[in-house]
Amino acid sequence: MQGYNVIMVYSNDKEQLLMCRRLKDPYKGLSNLVGGKIESGESGLEAAYRELQEETGVSREDIVLHHLMDFTYYLQKCYVEVYVGRLNREVKVAGDENELYWSDLNRDFFDMGLFAGEGNIGHMLEQVKMSPELLD
Template sequence: MKKLNLIIVYNPDETKVLMCKRSKDPYKGMYNFVGGKVEEHETLQEAAYRELFEETGIKKEEIILTHLMNFQYFISNIELEVFVGKLYTEISLKEEVNPLVWISRSENFCDCTRFAGECNIEHMLQQVDYYRNIVFKKL
């Protein structure tokens, strides 16, 4: 299976998540988490940190990523690995291709006119909420 990743990044006070506005399909013009392809020689964790740095400029020293979940799409032969982390401090972001924006956690992430993934984003964020003490305990 082809492996891809998504990285959920929270600001230090956990009130906002970092999203990119997609510049190409799928979901062109919609907001999604940053992420990309897992290279053959990489571990899932290495790929998540690499993609995060390439797309945002966030360094490994500025965040701890935890593997939250994965989704398997058998028909399209894709496995999507989802990581989550919280920044230690506020930082300046570097945009690679897609514009980056901090979006309030109180937004309706099931709004399919604005957010990619047919409500999967809200599901992922609810999982983070549910496991918050475990996910962010490592920080």
């Protein structure tokens, strides 16, 4: 079963969430969280920090990630680990895999015409709201 991760990166002031606009399928043109594959022999947390660095330039020194939840997709033979953290300082994000941008949190993240993941992003944000200490 192949493992993947998604990483919820909140701005230092907790007012925005780092998103990417997908440039390729799946979900081409939709907004998504950053993330990628968990490589063989790599822990989920190691993979999350690696993917975050590769896709955004955000390093371990910039953020502390917390393992929030997992999704297992038995029919697709994969699982997704979800990590969340808040930047501990202002960081200029940069990446060339997808178009990165900061989203305000007052959007409808359940809108599947705008956001990837069949409503999962909205669900993940609701879970963070239930555990605000994750962003302290």
